[in-house]
Amino acid sequence: MSNLVSLLAHADRGGEVLVEGTSHILTAELGGVANLAAMFYRGLPGKRGAMELEALREHIRPRISRNQLGTALVWMETTHNAAGGAVLPLAHMAEVQTLARDHAVPVHIDGARIFNAAAALGTSAQEIAKHGDTVSFCVSKGLSAPVGSLICGTREFTERARGFRRMVGGNMRQAGPIAAAGIVAIENMVERxxxxxxxxxxxxxxxxxxxxxxxxxxxxxxxxxxxxxxxxxxxxxxxxxxxxxxxxxxxxxxxxxxxxxxxxxxxxxxxxxxxxxxxxxxxxxxxxxx
Ligand SMILES: Cc1ncc(COP(=O)(O)O)c(C=O)c1O
CATH class of the missing domain: 3.90.1150.10 (Aspartate Aminotransferase, domain 1)
Known part of the structure; x- marks a missing residue:
């Protein structure tokens, strides 16, 4: 849901999302990017989850033209699930971010396992998150909470995301017990x-x-x-x-x-x-x- 809500909150209806072709949003989320966020997407070739920069350069376009959509969003995933938990190198993330910025396109990081990526790189999640405008991550999976994902971004973005969360049925008044487990996950499970x-x-x-x-x-x-x-x-x-x-x-x-x-x-x-x-x-x- 956090990926879907992030897409919705970024969605520039009709815009294109550029994403490495074996990313979780394309392979395992039932086409939510197109079905619900109404965005077209292009799966770019990649190696160990890292999209080819040449392909990104070729396809990134700031604006709609007579015959091509503009790029609404660039999407990265780290660690990369289908690539066997591969970690995106920070230098790669920086290059993707620079290209996106040069075209005034926002970047989202699907950091479901961002703390694993940080541990593998010997750095902090913040250092990875710097390479995107928005990040989603899970407190379940390796962090052991029973359920839960978070979205990080500017206040304006997260407010929009709250609205879309409600739209897709994710609003909860009883979220305290779930959040409590999430806090334990973040405070106690990252180090291990x-x-x-x-x-x-x-x-x-x-x-x-x-x-x-x-x-x-x-x-x-x-x-x-x-x-x-x-x-x-x-x-x-x-x-x-x-x-x-x-x-x-x-x-x-x-x-x-x-x-x-x-x-x-x-x-x-x-x-x-x-x-x-x-x-x-x-x-x-x-x-x-x-
Ligand atoms: C990269 C990635 N993003 C998002 C998700 C979605 O997480 P959830 O299963 O909690 O919806 C997964 C789940 O495996 C994932 O691997």
Whole structure:
């Protein structure tokens, strides 16, 4: 909802959003950008979640012309979910921001996991947020609150966002208990995120040792581990079922890919159990393929 409300609050009806093509708003939010915010969007090619600057340069346009829409918004996502929790380098974010500013286009950061990005970069969330006009982030996910996302921006922007939150049915008079958990998340959970990054790395290293095609541990920067099971010949959905039978919950995120997530309740013992379960399922595959 915070992404959708951010889009609505930025929306310049009919304008175009420029966003890296595998971003969460395009792949997992049911086209809210077009369906509800009435914005056109262009998914730009990217590498590890970072849009190609050349493509951005080519497509950014300050104003509508006879045959092309103007750019209403540039959107970045960090850490990047589909890119396996990859962190956008600050230098990249700065270049995107400069290009956008040169064209008087605002920038939004989908920082659902911005504190993970900050931990991985050894910096603060503020340093990352500087590269956008507005930011959304979650207190759920690695920060452990049961629910909740926040939008940051100018007072004028957040007032507009409050209006759109009401429009999409998100107004709540009883938000105190939810906010209380969110405050605990921000005050107490940020500092421990590097632990999750350590367990994710340990998991990736273990899975890589079972079969090198599954994941390159060097690409694991934060708490997400995207694992290819293609070499097993069995699809990710089947793997998910087999892993569940062994006490490990892991979601398929593409036909041949699983997405493991580490968090406050996953320590070294749980990771080792998951590696053991994975090795077990990998063996079934070897047996069945002869
Ligand atoms: C990058 C990104 N943005 C936004 C969201 C949305 O968060 P929620 O599931 O709390 O709506 C997610 C969820 O996975 C995400 O990965």
């Amino acid at each position: 995120l590097p632990e999750d990054h350590g367990t994710a790395k340990r998991l990736a290293t273990g899975l890589h040792a079972i079969d090198a095609s599954t994941v390159d541990p060097a690409t694991v920067e934060t708490n997400l581990v995207r694992v290819s099971v293609r070499a097993s010949g069995r699809k990710a959905a089947e793997w998910s079922t087999e892993m569940k039978q062994r006490g490990v919950l892991v979601s398929p995120c593409a036909t041949w890919d699983l997405r493991f997530v580490t968090h406050r309740h996953i320590g070294g013992a749980e990771v080792d159990h998951a590696i053991g379960a994975f090795a077990d399922v990998w063996k079934i595959k070897s047996r069945s393929s002869g």
